[in-house]
Amino acid sequence: MRAHRVAMALTPGMPIFEAAVPCMIFGVDRSHVVSPWYEFSILGIGDGPVPLLPGFHFHQTAPNSDLQRADTLIVPACLDVHEAPPPELVDVVRSAYRRGTRILSICSGAFVLAAAGILDGAGPPRTGCRRTRPPLPSRDGRPDGALHRGRQRHHLRRHRGRH
Numbered sequence: 001m002r003a004h005r006v007a008m009a010l011t012p013g014m015p016i017f018e019a020a021v022p023c024m025i026f027g028v029d030r031s032h033v034v035s036p037w038y039e040f041s042i043l044g045i046g047d048g049p050v051p052l053l054p055g056f057h058f059h060q061t062a063p064n065s066d067l068q069r070a071d072t073l074i075v076p077a078c079l080d081v082h083e084a085p086p087p088e089l090v091d092v093v094r095s096a097y098r099r100g101t102r103i104l105s106i107c108s109g110a111f112v113l114a115a116a117g118i119l120d121g122a123g124p125p126r127t128g129c130r131r132t133r134p135p136l137p138s139r140d141g142r143p144d145g146a147l148h149r150g151r152q153r154h155h156l157r158r159h160r161g162r163h
Contacts, residue, residue: 013079
């Protein structure tokens with residue numbers, strides 16, 4: 001049995017906390033719990049070192065082909081939800097979605113998924129916070145917050161918190 005491959009995509013300005021959490025979950029060998037443990041890669045989108053807030057720099061340690069091989073793609077928080085996410089990251093998310101890769105976003109990383117068009121009009125959670133952006137357009141014009149993929153219909157509100 002091969003290890004489940006998890007790749008995290010980083011872009012300049014991402015907050016270090018949201019990037020550090022997946023490192024602690026997937027990047028620390030816990031093969032005493034389950035074997036094989038995850039194969040974890042951290043990849044910078046773009047050229048050169050990736051600056052993370054507040055002042056860290058990430059140097060590429062894995063080939064970009066790891067993004068294409070990943071079973072799960074992690075998209076940490078974006079720097080500013082009022083600005084468009086980096087087009088390269090949006091392309092990575094779209095490509096992963098087309099391949100059927102599991103995609104996990106952390107915090108405002110959901111805005112990257114929405115910009116990639118894979119959330120089908122769903123906005124950020126509204127519990128205890130005001131809406132920070134106008135509603136995102138639906139891929140197919142449906143206003144019901146449903147994600148349609150092939151013959152399956154997944155309702156986002158009904159499946160939150162489930163695997």
